[in-house]
Each structure stands twice: as C-alpha cells, then as structure tokens.
Amino acid sequence: MTQYVYRFGGGVSDGGKGDKNLLGGKGANLAEMASIGLPVPPGFTISTEFCEVYYDEGRAFPQALRDEVATGIAHIEGVTGKKFGDAGDPLLVSVRSGARASMPGMMDTVLNLGLNDETVKGLAATSGDDRFAWDSYRRFIQMYADVVLELDHGSFEEALEIAKEDKGYYLDTELTAEDLQALVAEYKALVEAQWNKPFPQDVHDQLWGAVGAVFGSWQSERAKVYRRLNDIPAAWGTAVNVQAMVFGNMGDTSATGVAFTRDPAKGDRAYYGEFLINAQGEDVVAGIRTPQYLTKAARETANAKPASMEEAMPVVFGELAKVFDLLETHYRDMQDIEFTVQQGKLWMLQTRSGKRTAKAALKIAVDMAEEGLITREEAVARVDPQALDQLLHPTLDPNAVRDVLTKGLPASPGAASGMAVFDSDTAEKRAAAGESVILIRVETSPEDIHGMHAAKGILTARGGMTSHAAVVARGMGRPCVSGAGTISIDAKAGVMRVGTGSAGREIREGDTITIDGTTGEVMAGAVPTVQPELSGDFGTLMVWADGVRRLRVRANAETPLDARVAREFGAEGIGLCRTEHMFFDAARITAVRQMILAEDEKGRRIALEKLLPEQRADFIQLFEVMAGLPVTIRLLDPPLHEFLPHEESEFAEVAAAAGVDVDILKRRAAELHEFNPMLGHRGCRLGVTYPEIYEMQARAIFEAAVEVADKSGDAPIPEVMIPLVATRRELELMKVVVDKAAQAVFADKGRTIEYLVGTMIELPRAALMAGEIAEIGEFFSFGTNDLTQTTLGVSRDDAARFLTTYVERGIYAKDPFVSLDVEGVGQLIEIAAERGRAARPGIKLGICGEHGGDPASIAFCESIGLDYVSASPYRVPIARLAAAQAALRVQTHN
Template identity: 80%
Template structure:
C-alpha cells in the first residue's frame, strides 16, 4: 500500500523534511519537530495524493482513510484529546502546503471539529464560553466559504450588523451570547444558501476540508499565480492536518507573523506583527490593525499599542531564541507564524521568507560575510528576475510631492498610474498599455491577476504582512498598505482622504518605501547600483562562464548596458536606425526607386547617417564586440498606411500619390514575417547591405583602437544565401580598406532563426564565423505561432499543461531548444572555434540562460536593463553545472 500520510510532533518526525513529498509547510513542520521546537502535533497528506485526487475524479482512494485515522490517533495521543468528543474535543486546522510558497493562493480551514455539541465541551474545558463561541463562529464562516463555496460577503454582513446593533466597533467586543446568536444566524445562512444544514459530523467536516484544500490547487487564482511565477502545475500541494492552538483565549494569548530579518531592507532586525486575543487570519487579512513585534519598531513608527516585546516579554524572549535557532538551522531568513496560547509559545510554520530584491542582496551578502553561507551560495540565493526591482528609476527626493494620504511602506519602489478600483479594470487598461495603480480596501487571492497587471498596489486596510504586502513584494510591485485615512467607495469608483477625492482614471503616484500616496506624476531618478549589488555582481562574475552582451542600437542604450556590466553588443538592429525621422525620407526614396541607380542615390544619403550611428556605438563599447544585424524587416514597414501620410510622403518625395500607393501595393505581403525580408532583401537588393557594410567599416576605422565588428546576416536558410551576402560584405570591406590604407579584423556570421538553418547548420558553418540564435523568430517558425497574436491563447495552453511556460518568455527546451542544441553541435563539428550566442528575448530569462549554459553557448545578449539579471543567472547556471 502506498504511504500518503506522514506524522510530526510529539517526538515524531516521519517525512524526512522532503519538500517534494511533504510540500514546503509540511517539510518545515517536520524539520521544526525534528529539532525539538514546540510544534502542535499533526500529519501531512503528501503531494502525491493531490495528483491521485484529480486522477480519481476528485475522490479519495479507500487506502487513504485508514492512514488518516492513524494520523488522527497520533494527534489524539499527544494532546490527550479526542476528535469529536463532546466533553473535551480535539480541534484541528487543515492547511495547504505546496513545494514553494504560494501565499494566500490556496485554502485553509481552522477550528475544524466544532459542532453544536463540541462547542459546549470546549466552553466547559476552557472555562471561557466567549472563546468557544468565537471559535465556532469563525469555523462556520470559514468552512462555508472554503468548503461549501458560499458567499463570504453574506457572513461578513451578518457580523457587521451584529456589531452595529450592539454599538460595537471590534469583533472582540462581542460577548458569548452575541456570538452564540451569530452562530445560529450563520447556520441559517448556510442552510439557505447551501440547501442543507451545516455538517455536524466532524469526520465529514475533515474530509470536506481536505478535499477543498486539494481542490484549491486548481483554483483560478492558484493557476494565475503559478503561471506568473513559473510553478509547474503537476507539482500539486500537500495538506497538513494539525492540532489547533488558540491565540484567542484572552490577554495572555496571541498570534503573529514574523521575519528573522527585515524582508524589505534586509536589515538584521526582527520584523513582524502580532495581535493579542486573535487567530492567524486576523493578522494577514487586515481585519484588525496589528501591533509591532519589537519596541524599537513601535517607537520608530510612533505607535501607541504595546509591542510584543513589551506586552509579553517572557514569550518574546523565547520567540527571539527560536528565531536565531531557525535561521542557523535553515541558513536563510525565515518567515514564521506563531501562536501563544495562555503564555505557551507554539510554532505553526517556518519557511524561507519572500523578500524584496534589495533585501535579498543584503541578506545574501551579509550571511556570506557572517560565515553562515559561502559566497557561491550567496550568488545562488538571489532570484535574478527579482533584480528588476532595482534596475528602474525611483522617486526623485527633490521632487515636489502632493501627498494625499500615508499608509504603511509595504513593498519598496515607486510607481505612477491611473487609479483603478478592481482587478478586471486593472487588467483591461494595462492591456492597452496604460500604467495603473490598483486601489482596494484590502486585496484577496482573487485579485492576483489585477495585482500582476498593475504598476503598484494601494490598500486602505492590512499591515506589513497582509496579503497585499506579501504578494506585492514577491511580484516586485510597489505597495502601500493600511492607508487608514483612505475611504474607498468601490461602487462609485472613488477614494477619499483628507477632504480630497481620487476618481477612477486620476493619475496618482505611490511610494512603497515611504508609504506616501501622491496626486499626479512625481519625477524619478536613476538607481545607484553599488553596495551589496556591486559586491554580489563581483562574486557572480567570478564564477560565470558565459559572457553577457546587450541588445542595443542607440548610444543611450549602449551606455546603460555598459553601466550594467554588458561585455559588448550582441544585437544591433539596424532597422531601428532607419525609422529615425531625419532619415525616413531617404529610406522611402530608396524603396520608391525604380532601379538600382535610383536606390544607390538614396543609399548615398543614408551612408553618412549609418556611419555616424556605428561610430557612436563603437565608441561607447570601447573595443568590446559589437554584433550588427543588417536590415531585416520587409520594406513595406517603412511606407505610410493612411491617406494623410501618403499625401505628406508623396509631397516630400516629389512623386505622384498614385505612384506611392502603387509601390506600397506592390510591396504588400500576406505574411510578411515569412516574406521578402532579411537576407532575401540582400539577395534582391545587394546595394542595401553593401551600403551598411561600408558604413560599418568606415566607422570602425575612425577610431584609434579599432573594434572587431561582427556582421550578422539575418534569416538565412541556406549556405548559398550566406555565401552571397558574405561576398557583398567582403567586397565592401576590401574597398574601404584600400581607401583607408589599413585593415581591421571582422567576422561575418548569421542569425539562426529558421528550422532549416538549424538543421543545415553544419554546412552553413562553412561560411559563418559565428551563429547568433534569434530565438524570437525561431520560436515562431518552429511552433507555427505568431508572437504578436499568441497572447490570446497561450495562457490557456500554459494552464492546461500544453506548455510549461509561455515559450516566448522561456525557451521551449523540447522543441526550439533541441534545434538550438543540434545547430550548435553541427556548427562546432564543422568549425570548432565558431562563436555561439543567443540574442532573442530569452537572453534575459534565467531559465533560458540555464539552458544556454547546458548547450555551451559563449554568450547571451539581453536588453540593457536585463543585463544584471543575465549576469547573475549565468553565474547560477555555471554553479549548477558544477554539481
């Protein structure tokens, strides 16, 4: 019989801390139990059961039931309580636990095991009727939402009415009789909305909750989160069933969330929040305003409510000891959930905490310098994609700020955008290219798509560890939470604060580092990538094998790339130079010419402009390699499309408008991506490539220290195409060298972006000195999918497991990747010293970079702002290759 259930706590630790089997939460509960920390006893149903649950049509196999019974018996033995016993009931929590943290994406049920009989027993044994009925109220509400799928708002409304009727503000003001009446109303709501009474059999409750937690793995919000964070859908989640401990048993009880270091800054200081007389969801849901963990944090925030350090000093001291023990044991900053039940500390969870990029860098560097981890481990610890948070402008401290309201600085960074009040609007407006700020009273897991689409998030409620804060930090989005002065009217689509109104569409700016919300757009400044960033990059550069270049064709982009550590240009797209307003008329004149002589007249006008372009790039790159792709797009892209444009161009070119329209019609293509473009232009109009080659060589000879230009012929499918174009380049080179009286070295190669080119790479390498894999087009031509149109359906393809990730974001290793590997092998077989690189968007994707390391490419080329990401990813790939 397959083992699906693994016990922990009470001196037992059965799972071996295997995250693949137990999920992250289960593995760490097992680990904490193993080192003797106070962990409530429980058991984990493994991730393998999640897979089987769906294979069996969302049913549990008979062999699981006796294993769960043994798991319950373990909890009963350790606690001395009996599940369903009306005199002294055992209550349990049922929580999810995927291999990697997915905060708020899946479901949890607390206080399970309460019914009309056991609530009386809980009241008697605890000598606290209010606590018992409050726990029952919470359970009915949570079970109705999570397991029965009933409208959460109906129960919230009933709670609000109960408080209003009694003149109360806080849930904690409700007394035992109030809560008893509220439970009765909740049960009536269940029967009305569900059509059946609330389940009283505790075993039915348990199996319902376990099924709901497994079921939440396939919830829409979980699918979106997995897609955003590249988490495979076949991993599944584990389910953890654990004895309840109660933070809502009076003033000596509490619940909290804490980090062993500051997750926003990386500072080595305890960071967190807690609530007295509360349960865990109260902290993260923003229902009550949490209190600070430490006295220093409270004083820095000028907050009045006592910190845990002040209110529960002995428990805080024990908690601090546990913090240090866990950080030393796991050798990483920990995110911890804990409960204090009548003065007794219980550890409910630990995991490697999500952190901002700034914090990740500081923690990694600090831990290496503290000797807790090695420098190589520090390099491996930082998520390369997270560096994107550091590589963009922040608010100019000297800029005028029209502050509307201030909240908590929940996730650093700054963003400006149009105010929107729901996730659907955020997605729709962002899809049109408009930056938006999502404003919510508090976010929920259903907001995940809108949060991802938004440039920043603003909430009126919630603390530094609320759903909005945690998810925003993980996404790298600026977030201001707990802006208590903000009153949001979601129906009217407005927010008010201090007598001012924010209407939907109004431009606002949020600063996730200060908590300020400002009217209008605030100026920004460029980041300074020094300190911990520079230190880690030096360590990364010391271990990586692949070089990192940039995709750039302007001096500005080239300078940014150099500042970010680029070691040359891997792709200069010359067509971008042709679109410049000062030279587009000459380009159009060339296209409109009826013969070669006419084209050469127009090209002569473009030559000095191209020469200037290349000279500026060579100067910025200061002797580093520069790969220049000759003209690639079809000519019709340079012609006008609207009547008004035709009139303007015809007048400027001095030709009849009918002639211009006729020429545009002649150049029209039904499928231009596969049409008259790339080397096909060079074959039919070789004078274009001749002019570009001459401009490159003349520019190179203008410098005292000549570069080594790498001239790339695009869209080659055959060796003969490359031979013809290489001959054009070589002829231009010889002419320029003869005129200048000196020579320079140069390379001629091609972009491998067609399946045929990959297959025939061995013979193409006879003429090519380098290959640059253009994986944008190679993906399109291999999959038969248009990158521009794929967004309509690729999300569904990823959700249904057809592709693990969007193949235009992360390389399709099995298809496109096999062509890259084949071309590299065949190219090397012909020319062992052939230079191999990649210049598609995949060149800045860490997963794709790992693949490039496996293939043995010499370099990757990424957009300027992704160069540091590529440097770190290349280092991590080199380290992984050593293992």
Template identity: 65%
Template sequence: MATKYVYFFGDGKAEGKGDMKNLLGGKGANLAEMTSIGLPVPAGFTLTTDVCTEFYKNDRQYPAELKGQVDEKLRQVEKLMGKKFGDSKNPLLVSVRSGARASMPGMMDTVLNLGLNDKTVQGIIEQSGDLRFAYDSYRRFIQMYSNVVLEMDGDILEHILEQMKESRGVEEDTKLTAEDLKELVTLFKTKVKEEIGREFPDDPQEQLWGAIGAVFGSWMNPRAITYRKLNGIPAEWGTAVNVQSMVYGNMGDDCATGVAFTRNPSTGENVFFGEFLINAQGEDVVAGIRTPQPINKAGGDGTLPSMEEVMPECYGQLMKIQQILEKHYRDMQDIEFTIEKDKLYMLQTRGGKRTAKAAVKIAVDMVKEGLISEKEGVLRVEPEQLDQLLHPSLDPKAAKDVIAKGLPASPGAASGEVVFSADEAEEAAKIGLKVILVRVETSPEDIHGMHAAQGILTARGGMTSHAAVVARGMGKCCVAGCGDIKVDYKTQQFTAKGNVIKKGDVITLDGSTGEVMKGEVPTVQPELTGEFGILMGWVDKYRRLRVRTNADTPHDAKVARDFGAEGIGLCRTEHMFFEADRIMAVREMILAEDLEGRKRALSKILPMQKGDFLGLFREMKGLPVTIRLLDPPLHEFLPQSDEDIEELAGVMNVTAATLKHKVEFLHEFNPMLGHRGCRLGVTFPEIYDMQVQAIMEAACELVKDEGYQIVPEIMIPLVSEVRELAILRANAVRIADEVVGRYGVEVEYLIGTMIELPRAALTADAIAEEAEFFSFGTNDLTQTTYGLSRDDAGKFLPFYVEREIFPNDPFVAIDQAGVGQLVKVGCDKGRATRPNIKLGICGEHGGEPSSVIFCHQIGLDYVSCSPFRVPIARLAAAHAVLLEEQ
C-alpha cells in the same frame, strides 16, 4: 507494504524531516523539522502530496488506506495532548491547513477550531472557564467552515455579524458579549440551513473529512491556479494537508498571535521584524481587522506597545527561537506563532518572501556572516527579481485607480499625459512634457516617439511585439496587448471599462504587472547598493556564458556596459534609418527609379551610418560589436499619410499620384515572410554595400586615429540557403578589403549570419562554410517554427497557456523541445563544419532565465539581450553553472 500517506509530529519526535518538502509540502516538512530540533510545536500529522495526486487522479476519491492511517495518527495526537476528538467533556480541536512544497501564501484554504458542536463547546467552556472565548471560537468555526467547505458566500454570515455589532453599538468583535456570540451561533446555523438546505454538520469526523477534502480541492481554485502560473509551480506537485492541535491566542490578555521575519523583508536589514495581536487568532493578523502591534520597539513608531514591552518573557523566547531557525535553515525565515496563557507555540516557518533589494542584501550579509558560501549566496537571488532593482516602481503606499490590464511587457512604472502619435510624443518631450504614447500597435516608424515617451501602451501585440522588444531595449515601461482598451485615433481618445481617456489626460502604467491606472501614481527610484556590486562580482566569477546586449545607439550601449555587457550581440541598423534627419533620404533611396538614383540617396545616408557606428564602437571600447545589415521590408520606411507623400514628392520632384502608386506597389501582405533580410541584399546589393562601407570606415578610423582594437562582426539576416550568404559575403569582403586598403591599416573582421529560419538551422553545416559566426534570432525562429505572428498571437496565446496546450508563452521562454532543438542542431552542425565558429543568440529569450540556462547547457558562447536585462542574464548564467554542480 501499504503506502505511507500520513506522517506524525509531536513532543520532540517526527516521522518526517525538513528535506521531505516534495512529499510533506513546505509547511509539513518544516513542522516536522521544528519538532525534531526541540521547538514548541503543537502535535499533529500531515497527509502527503501523494494523497492530492491520487485525489485528482481518481475523481476526488482517497486511497483506501488513508482513513485508517488518519485515525491512527489522530489517536496519537489525542494521547499526547490528553484530549479526545469529539469528546463532550475534554474535546480536542484541530486546525486543517494546506501546505504545498513551494510557498503559496494565502492561495489555499484553512479551517480552524474544527471539532466544535453544541456538545463539545461545553467541554471548551469547562477547559477554559471562559464562556465568551468558547462561543467566539464556535462562531468563527461556523463562519470559516461554511465558506471553505460548504462553499457559502462569506459575506452572508459576515453581514449577520455586522448587524449584530451595529445593534449592540460596538465596532469590534471583541466588544460582543458571550450571550451575543451564543446568539450568533444560532443565527449562523439557521442561515446555513436556509442557504444549503441541510443542517450544519455536527459530527466531528464529518467535519474533519469535509475540511480535508476542501483543502485538497483548493489546490485547483482560481487564485491558486493563477499564483502557480505566475510563479512557475507545476499543477502536478499537489498540496499536503496538515491537521494540528489547536492552540489559542484569543483566550485573554495573556494570549496573542503573530507573524514575524528574522530579517526585514523589504530592506534586508538584519533586524527581527514583525507584528502581533493580543487576544486574537491568526486570521485576525492576516485579515487586518485590527491594527497589529510591532514585535519590538525598533519596529514601531511608539503609538502602540510592542510585544517586547508587554510580553517580555515570550518575546525573549521568540528571539532565541528565531535565531535558532535562521541558523538552522541558513536563510531568512517567515514564522507564525501563537501564545496561549503565556506559553509560546510555533505554528510555521518557511523561507521568507523578500524584495529584490532585500534578497541581495541578505545573500551578501549571510556570506559575510559565514552562514552560507558565495555560491549559495548567488543561488539565493532569483534572476527575475533583479528587474525590481533596475527600474522605477510604483510607491507601494500610494492609492491607485486601475482601469485596464494588459501584458507586463517591459518593467518599471511611468506616468504622463496621453498622446496618440509618435510625432506628438516627440514634440511634447521637446517642451518638457511627460507623455505616455498610446497606440493600437507600434511599428519601427514610431521609434522617435517611443524614445521621447515615458511609457508605451498598446492595444495589440504580445510580449515580443515591436513595442515590447523596443521598450525593453530602451528601458522604457511598456504595457502591451491591452485588450481592455479601445483606441480611437480620430477622436483622440481611448475607452477602458466605461472610462474615457482623452488626449492630455494623465495615466500611469505599471510595466511589471500590466496595470493601467487613471491619474498620476507616485513612483520610487531603484537603489543599486554596494551589495549589488559584490553579488555581481561573485556572479561573474562562476558563470561561463558571456552576456552581450542588443543596442542600436551609443546611449543604449553605455547603459548596457554599465550593467556589465561584454559587447553588442545585435545592432539593428533599421532603427537608425528612422531618425528624422535621414528618413527622407531613405525614402528617396527606396522609391528611386534606377540604380543611380538609389546610389545618390545612399551617399547621403553613408556618413550618418558611419557616425552611428563610430559612436557604438567608441562606447564598447574594443568589445565585440555585431551589426545586422538591414532586415525589415522596405515598405515599412515609406510614408503612409497623404501629407507625408506630398512632402516627399516635392523633394523627389515627382507627382504625389506617382509616388502613392509606388508606395502601394511595395506594400506586402505578409512582410515577415516577404522581401526582407538578405533578400534585399541580393536584389539591391548597393544597400548592403553602403552599410558595410560605413561599418569598416568607422572601424578603420578608430584603429588609425585613436588606436582602437576592433573586430567588427557583420551579420547578414534571414539566410535560408547558403548561396544567398555566399553572394552577400563575397560582396561584403570586396567592400571591406577595399576600405582597409584605402586606410592602410590592419583590421580583422568577421562575417556571419542570423539563424532565424528552420531551414537555416537544418542546413547549418553548409551555411557554416560561409559564416564565421551564427547568431540565433529566436524571435523569428519561434515565429517560423510555430507559424505564429508574435504581434497577433497575443489574442489567443494566453488561452493556450491557461489550457496548458503550451506550457509557457514560446515568445517569452524558449520552447526547448522544438525551437531549442533547432538551435542545438544548428550549433552541432555549425561546429562540425567550423569547430571554432562563434555561437550566440540575440532574440528576446537571451534575457529570460530559463532560456539562458538552456543556452549554457547546449554550449553557446554568449547570449545577447536588452540593456536592462544584462544583469538578469549574468545571474542566470551563473545559476546554470552552480545548478549543474548540485
């Protein structure tokens, strides 16, 4: 049998169904479903997504059977409507619209009033008795077809229209007379021939196939491609094409068109919400050429009459239909309708786009109303949506002057005066100034300025660069890798597309879009409503995967705990070393000439580290805390400026020249692969000894004095060979047991490692002999697996994703085929040696939904992520369970 490529709908009967979105697209499936449940839908037919696939596979050629199937369905529509396509006396006009399986509003092309020419327009005049309406429809068709199918610049014919309105002294299209519009048709057709070198097509069949080809072609237009990438829609899905009988909202004051939502898409309130226009076509509502009127009295401000007031019968019918649709689909619907001569027609229904706040409220309300189950309620909210709820956002009503765009590295919005150094940011914050820290790139030494700033902007770096990772951990707005800006520290300014922004100038960042704006743009604070708590209660009921946080300070730990974190999966002790009250002692330790000198400096740091751990343990109140021993290379802590070197030389009683030579000696060309992590612990064991002592003394004090139950998890980073871990574990056990004995208490502790090198994953069975837990550091594991620097790859990774060399940025979503398999191998080998080994990940992937679902699938015990992503990870973990059940 020949493949069926075309599906008919009309007069209460449809060949398709609502669950056929993969084949008929969302619009086609829903048109079929609405028809089947008895709603007034103009007759038509749908060309399937398979046609789109064939179209692109075969150099834009259609399957051989398609033409005959389209002709057959077109005859069915003609018979049902009592009109004939291309007939000069009683013509059938159609719309040609796209319809992908996932909603892509406004991304692809549409053609209305198709079938008009100089002969059929006379038939429309006879049908309607309205000369003006007929020629208005004709000129609209020529405008739309020329732009969509003939690929003319839309401004060309729009300019002729504007000239006509100006010459007639009118501001709106509706004020032009029938003769004006007839003249416009002639002017338009003349201009089209001038532009494309041939006559505007008169043959309705040629028009139809031109429009079908253009709609299939629009699947690959730039805005559709961008939208798919932003929303994770695969290119191979393709779009369907819907050909449908025209109904007219612009035949007079008893006609209208509109768009509505069954609930408020901004707040989630259970109130019918929407807009309409009298005597208008659908594109008039979307284009905003005229001010739309509210659907009902509740949705307006009283300045314009509502549909409820001026068309009460149609409004009543629409109210019944929207209730039928919401009950039938069991979700908030986005509907389009047209009223022709007081008769209501439904043109579309689909699941409505909604804000995060609305998504949560609608899900919870629908469970309470008995429309959906708790599990369905959890699945109705997308994990990434929660970002909107947890950070301030720009006021959508405010004007903004965008001067640059980078990567949306950490969500939220922030305004402030520009500063170019961490010290300036800290000093400004002390006197109450709000600042944006602008750097070429940040380093751990900038941590104090990042903490003090409202937001961070960097010219270099990717989604998991230092700036991005730290900003997300702090809940700070960050735009990273903004190649549009050129930073000049010497002149204390940056340039962006001709704009010069100097120190002290105010800018605004939107960390959710990557936009950089001149001046201050007002923000609105998020609201965590009661519905949020109810939803998260359901989430925790169904998930298996535990969720911890990456936190280095008591403040971060408290934020994460308030968001539902179940412990700390990564405390990066190096961030503590950069605090102003200890950086000098750290530098003394690094630059000391002998062991005794290092120990003297470390004795100054010990009580400070102990205080840090006391704060974290107290905030976590008995929940597990994993503390990573020092990881970065030592040169990152050293002074770089001559001024700082001279200051340290005075403290250490050595010459500045001697100190500068030592700083230069310690510099590394490729520090990511250099003298860092456990390699520091092997060569300078006294550093790790001090840290283990501080951890265990803090734990023992709280157990002895405050009755805490604590099981510290001491994590040794960057192990590649089990003998490294064996040496460092033996040292840690010696120190820990000595502290426990000194305090006279019983404190259990775990010693494990961070798996962040491919060799460690491949030899995890041996490493598990010495490790009681593994935490997969997927940031570094991705770097070492791909041979990519996350701080530099931002220059070309977007190109790789755009060209589909990589399906996603591997630093954003875990590479399941490569890095993910290393994690799985590490888990399997680790459990083979030690069945009860605790397994988790602490890279940035721990808060990315698809990565969280992958971690659930391979059986990890927990994920760890930045505090503001904890609710996202919790929701994704629940989705992982519920999607398995489907």
C-alpha cells in the same frame, strides 16, 4: 502500498528532515521543526502525491487513506491526551494547505475543527472559559461555511456586525459568552437556510469535508492565476496538514502573530512582524483588529501606543527571539514564521523562507554571505534574476497617492509620467522641446520607433507581453503597459476614453498621465518616482556573479545611449545592432525612400551615398562606446515596404519630400506590398537582390571601425551578421560583398582591423544545414524570436489572443516568446550548434532574441555550451545573474 500520511510532533517525525516535494513546504518544515526540538503541535501531513489521486478518483477518499488518517488522529490524541469528538475533553484540529512552493493566501484553511453542539460544552468545561469556547465555535462555523460549504461569507460578517451594533460594541473581543452563544445559533440558522441542511455535527464528516476543500482549493481560480504568474507547475499539487489546535484566544496571556527574522521590505537585520493578544491567526492577516508591533523599537519608530510583544510578554518574546535565531541559522535564510502563545506557552505553527522585495533579497543575500551564514555562491543563487527588474528602472513612490484609471499588461517594467500624445511625430517634437511624453497608441509598428524612443513611456490598447510595443520598450528600457483593453483611442481627435457613461473618464492630448510598467496600472496625473540605486549590495552581488559565470553577456543596442546604459550595466559588447532602426530616423527616412523608389541600381546608389555618412556616424558612436569589444551588426532586415507610407493622408507629404509623383509612390508601394512580409522579401534576400544596400552598410561599418581605432587606439571588433540565411550559397554571396567592401576600405585607409562575417540562424532549414553554412559563416547568432515564429508557425504579434489559453491548458509550459521552447526550438539550436562546431571548431555561438534576457532560456544556453547571450540593455544585469546561476547548477550536477 503507497504511504500518504506522515506524522510529526510528540517525538515523532515520519517525514524526517522534510521532503518538500512529498510533504509540501508547510508539512516539510513542520516535520523539520519537530525534529530539531521546537514546540510544534502534533499532527500529520497528507502528501502531495495524493492530490493527483484525489482528482483522478473524482474527489473521493479511498478506504486506505481513511485508515491512514485514523492512525494520524490517534497519534495526535496520544500526544495531547484528548479525543477527537469527545464531549468531555475534545481534540480540535486545524486543516491547512501546504504546496511545494509558497503560495501565501491562495488556498484554504479551516481552524477549530471538531467543535459541535456537544464538544463546545466540553471545551468550555476543560478550559474554564465559556467565552473562549463559544468564540471558537462561532469562528469554526463561519470559516467552515465559507471554505467547505462555499456559502455567502458576507452574510456571516453582517450578522457579526449587527450583533456588535446591537450591544454597542466596537471590537469582537467585547462580545460575552452569551452574545457568542446567540451568534452561534444565528450562524447555524444561516447555514441551514443557505445549504438546506443543518450544520454538520459529526466531527469525522467535518474533517473529510475540510480535507476535500483544501485539496480542492489547489484548482481554485486564484491558485491557478498565482501559479501562472509564478511559474509553479499544476502537477506539483498541494499537501494537507492536520494539526492539533493551540489557542491564542484564551485571554490576555494568549496571543498569535506573524513574524520575519529580517525586514522583508528593506532587508535590515531586525525582527519584523505583528501580533495580537487574545486572537486567532486569521485575525492578524484579516484586518479585523489592528495588530501590535513585535518589538519596542518598531513601536517607537511608528509612534504607536499599544504595547509591543517585547513589552507586553517579555518572557515569551525572549523565547521567540531565540527561536528566530535558531531557525535562521538552521535554514540559513530569512524566515517567515507563524506562532501562537497559549496561556503563556509558545507554539510554532509554521516557518518558510520569507517573501521579500528585490532590494531586501540583495541585502539579505550579501549580508548573510558576509556573516558567514552562506557562501558567496549561495548568495548569488538566492536572488531571483527577474526580481532585479524592480531595481533597474524608476519605480513609483509607494507612499504617493494614485488615481488609477485602468490596468493593462505589465509589458516593460518601470514607471513614468508625462503628457499624453497619440502619434510618434508629436512625441518626438514635444520631447525635443524638453517635455516628458507618454506615447499612447492602439498598437505600435516599426514606424513608431522614433516616437517610442522620444517618449518616457508607452501605452497601447492592444498587444500582449511580446507585442512590438512590449519588445521594443524593454529593449529601450522604457516602461510600457500594453493590452489595456478597457481604453478606446481616437488618435485624430487626440483623446483616450476609459469606461463608459457617467463613470467614464477622458484623457486629452497634453493631459498628464502616469504608467507603471511593473504593475500595468495607468493613472491620471503625475505620480512621483524613485530612481534606482545600482551600487552597494547590487554591485557586490554582480561582482560575485561575474566571478562564477561562463557565458558572456552582450546587449541589443542601436543608439549610443542604449550602448552606454548597457556598458554601465556590465555588457561585454553588442550582440545585436538592428540597422533598420537607424533607417527610420526622421533625418534620413527621405533618402531611404528615394533608394526604394529608384528605378535602377544607379538610382539606388545615389540615394545610398546620401545614407553612407549617416550610417558611418551611427557606427562611430557605437564603436566609441564599445571600443575593444565585439559589436554584432545585423544588415538591413525588414521588407522595404515598411519604410513607405501606408495611410492615404501620408502619400502626398512623402511624395513631395522624395521629389516624386504621388501616383509613382502609390504604384511602388503596391509593388512592394506583401501578403506575408515576415516570410517575404527581407533579410539576405534584399542583399541578394540589391547587393548595393549591404555594400553601403559594410563600407560604413569598416570606415567607422578604422576611424575609432585610429582615434582611441582600441579597435572595436565588428561582427557583420547576414540575416535570414537559409542556404550556404546566400551567405557565400553576401560574404563576398562584405569582404570586398572591407578590403576596399582597408586599402584606402592603409590599415586593417579584425572582423567576422556570420549569420543569424532564424529559420529551421538554417539550423538543419548549419554544417554547410558554418563553412562560410564565422559565427552564428540565434535569432530566437523569428526562429520560434518559423518553427511553431505562430505570429508573435498575433499570438497574445490564444497563447494564454495554450499555457493554461498545458499545451506550452510557458509563453514560447517569453521563455524558449526548449523541446522544439531548443532542439534546433542544439542541432545547429553541434553541426556548426563539427564544420568549424571554435565557431562563436550566441543568441540575440528576447530570450537572451530570460533566466530559463539562459540556463539552456549554458547547458549546450553557447558562448554568449545578448539581452536588451536593462536586462543585462538579469542575464549576468542568470548566467552565473546556470553555471553553478552545471557545477553542482557535475
């Protein structure tokens, strides 16, 4: 028969060293603290395995579990010498949650369980303190009514405040035993009025009600949201811990507190925390009373008057300090600890690895490695790669005042202030004049690229975490808030409205706003920012990470600025240069449009000759930054209609600039219009139809590479990538064009350089036919953005409308545009890699989609032996650290 209950304390530890999967984090650590001799109140854990049973059984408790719990209660009674429900000397217990992963504040707790109208008298007699007993009873009723009976919590708070006001009290601690007894009667009346039943007096009914409420809180909305944000599977479930109560509210020799063994904000090696004399645990975190500092040094730094624990309880503080050091050494990590002092005796209620900022995580990991507490490899494994986002972008000054207008999705991290502008041309003009701007759009398109690049930050009313605005902003390192649905934008009038009626606010063009792409907040006015520091602990950890990773890390970059940022962040080349971004530049868009509007090849070549020097200059700048490193350049990919105007008001201006009649321009735009452009005349299909386009680009690449090699003596390694290939023949035709251009340039310049021709695998057919394609292609770069779209049949730009629901309902574990769909898309990549290697041993393999900066996707790339990942410049450090962690996991498993 399955065992669900595991005892701890009093010399017993059924859970041994503590299995977090079985006992949850809290239960495992309680069992482990008990096993190493720390003062832990006795108790038992109902395992996480029962959580699923609880829901399968319709939230019922089978008799087998009731029998096990009775054994657990008997264990606590045996250790404490008290009896559960005994009117003379009652045992009181706490009932707390304990998920496998820490979820602070997300689930429910009940304290002082076991009190009723009779046992409260026994507690008063045995403690010798009537006030303590009635205070514990009123706390229990208030908490039980809220957590278990789900009654209006505010009505109980209101009754407490009125009771204090009537007596002229300021603090809860001023209430006398008689005051509290009267308040208990009022609380019971509130329960009966709202619940239509008297407050439960049977302690066993109380216990099972609390156990059910704690298991039930696993499916509360706040718990679901927290799990989604932190990638915690719903299937893990929670455990429930039932533990003998110890009391911090038994007078001035009692206290309760929360502490960290190191500073969780900065990482400094100093005890950090708060405590309260004559209080219970929830008082510290609920803000009912102002907590006091643990240490004298912290009190003096804050210029606070109330005595620290070190000063008020020096003996107990000395014991606590020894426990801190023991726990940190035992767990080899910074610990978050809850403790209670009952009449001078210290009790440990919880320990867990403490939540910390990215800055603190780096410092703690590096310090612990240098202290010899952990290895360098363990330090590398300790830091969450995604947390580095906090360090790689400017962040808002945490002490600054914020006037928050609204909140959207935190699409690209970092913070920026600037004047509001509503179109990309204005953004570019104002930025060129030296002004900081925030580009505000309903949604962005490829035509906004120049405005996005000019802006300090981007705000959109529509779009999700993987919308055009989000993806491009992350690639540029621009803060972005997307999907701010409460705003309405009138771009022509140059105004953004937030809210309606008298509470509404208006932001007009030129007004200053601030966006925080880390939180999604949009604020009026300028909020000061803090620049990132990338030396010190960050630099040390990155060196250690580079020492263990196998995967190379490149960057997706098109501009010299992006390339330099990428190099500063440790990129080992460019994995994706999207040449269409260069075509949208205002200085050359006219020539691009002339090429599109040309009636024949001759006309197109005339326009392309104008573009050649511009493209060559682009590549020279990139190659100078990346001299000696591989640079993968994707030839023109988007359909041509994206370069033409769409709005009626634009046609006349564009026609005049291009020197053609408006009607001709409109006719050509109509001819190029596509119903499904993502699957239309784009990628290599453009090259097959108009090979002169790819010929010009290849010529620009090789002329630039030779020039940089001549100047620097360090030749770049161009990797010419043909996009959207589905067949061997497509790549064969395009390789002939590229090779012919290369040989012409080499003959003209009198020297050759190393180069490769390959393809982007972004269609399922290409993945399946990879063996044939590899006979021509010298490298594969998996374009996981489009490969995900074409495999799932889902548009990335439209998916935000329903993907959240799909993730919530378990259809996909994560958004497949954020983290690779390993089962489906990943299988195609694995097939392509295997068949490609079979046809061309040593073929170079990498990915260049947004997934190249996602740690889970990087782990998959490591597992199948890809050669590199390519990420946006600001995600290069994240990719470096994730690649190192993936390599360490492979080593561990082998």
